[in-house]
Amino acid sequence: MHDIALDEKILAKNDALARENREALKRHGIFSINMVSSPGSGKTTIIEKTAERLRNRVGMAVIEGDMQTDLDAQRIARCRIPVRQITTGRACHLDAHMVHHALPWVFGLENVRLLIIENVGNMVCPAEYDLGEEMKVAVMSVTEGDDKPLKYPALFHAAKALLINKTDLVRFTDFDLRRAEENALKVNPRLTVFTMSCTDGTGLGEWAAFLAAHSVQ
Amino acid sequence: MHELSIARSMLDIVREQMARHGAEKLRSLKIRVGEMTAVEPQALLFCFEACTKDTPLEGAALDIEVVPLAGRCEECGTEMRIEGYSAQCPACRSASVEHISGHELAIVSMEVDKTDA
Ligand SMILES: Nc1nc2c(ncn2[C@@H]2O[C@H](COP(=O)(O)OP(=O)(O)O)[C@@H](O)[C@H]2O)c(=O)[nH]1
Numbered sequence: 389m390h391d392i393a394l395d396e397k398i399l400a401k402n403d404a405l406a407r408e409n410r411e412a413l414k415r416h417g418i419f420s421i422n423m424v425s426s427p428g429s430g431k432t433t434i435i436e437k438t439a440e441r442l443r444n445r446v447g448m449a450v451i452e453g454d455m456q457t458d459l460d461a462q463r464i465a466r467c468r469i470p471v472r473q474i475t476t477g478r479a480c481h482l483d484a485h486m487v488h489h490a491l492p493w494v495f496g497l498e499n500v501r502l503l504i505i506e507n508v509g510n511m512v513c514p515a516e517y518d519l520g521e522e523m524k525v526a527v528m529s530v531t532e533g534d535d536k537p538l539k540y541p542a543l544f545h546a547a548k549a550l551l552i553n554k555t556d557l558v559r560f561t562d563f564d565l566r567r568a569e570e571n572a573l574k575v576n577p578r579l580t581v582f583t584m585s586c587t588d589g590t591g592l593g594e595w596a597a598f599l600a601a602h603s604v605q
Numbered sequence: 606m607h608e609l610s611i612a613r614s615m616l617d618i619v620r621e622q623m624a625r626h627g628a629e630k631l632r633s634l635k636i637r638v639g640e641m642t643a644v645e646p647q648a649l650l651f652c653f654e655a656c657t658k659d660t661p662l663e664g665a666a667l668d669i670e671v672v673p674l675a676g677r678c679e680e681c682g683t684e685m686r687i688e689g690y691s692a693q694c695p696a697c698r699s700a701s702v703e704h705i706s707g708h709e710l711a712i713v714s715m716e717v718d719k720t721d722a
Pocket residue numbers: 425426427428429430431432433434509553554555556557584585586587588
């Protein structure tokens with residue numbers, strides 16, 4: 389019998405490609421975010437609303453990750469934003485390799501300053517896979533429980549921003565916005581938290597301004 | 606279930622290493638999984654067995670060491686075990702705590718049989 393001592397990161401290949409993606413995006417002056425949430429928290433709707441506010445000021449492109457359909461990509465295309473679909477099939481997350489293949493398309497577009505990647509609806513798996521984005525953005529909605537950050541700490545720790553969506557519905561639930569924010573900051577004190585409603589428009593201006601400020605740097 | 610992709614990445618590395626070392630049979634594989642990773646050891650074990658079944662790697666033991674989450678205070682340098690994912694320095698009460706372990710996802714060692722041994 390023979391012992392082989394190693395110290396090899398299991399996701400080393402993904403991480404190396406993610407690093408390449410990150411450098412390439414930087415070289416092209418593109419700010420990128422990777423949006424992660426459970427299905428139905430409102431990622432696609434937030435992108436639509438963001439596009440309405442930013443498309444005349446900031447060049448945008450969207451990568452849509454979906455296991456089966458291109459319905460979300462169709463929604464984004466209707467907003468007159470360039471969109472590329474990645475169908476992941478059985479995989480429950482995007483990885484750096486899939487994004488690597490989509491980047492030449494992004495770089496072929498004109499004047500893109502902001503790339504939004506919508507990950508597959510899932511709070512667990514995407515947390516482990518760096519895509520090369522500048523900022524991971526966790527999204528949760530008020531119908532999901534204010535203890536969510538404690539249940540999925542890996543994602544909330546990896547994220548730089550948290551969007552708490554559907555505040556228009558908060559009066560129908562026992563969701564406590566303050567407690568949700570506290571729980572998120574417990575896991576990650578550096579999080580920037582936005583509360584918003586895509587239905588009544590609350591908070592969307594702040595979020596769009598935040599993205600715009602990062603995208604011109 | 607991303608444990609399946611993780612098991613596959615793990616086995617790619619194992620096969621590469623076995624080829625490099627001229628190894629014929631894998632007896633066991635030791636990995637380290639941080640408490641803070643989104644990886645479920647039981648699910649990973651299940652996927653490892655599923656991915657090695659009917660292959661030359663079938664029957665290898667997978668030994669998973671779970672690494673607890675620990676941090677270091679960025680103000681005063683005190684090191685601490687972090688329970689419940691939220692950290693406050695026990696010495697100075699600062700909440701600026703950097704994680705120093707608990708994010709591992711790595712292969713530590715493997716036991717193999719070599720053809721010529
Ligand atoms: N009431 C309410 N519904 C919303 C809000 N944002 C999104 N939705 C709805 O939530 C559902 C899921 O949204 P979608 O954007 O597809 O979620 P995704 O799966 O995260 O991309 C859709 O029916 C949206 O219209 C909101 O702020 N308030």
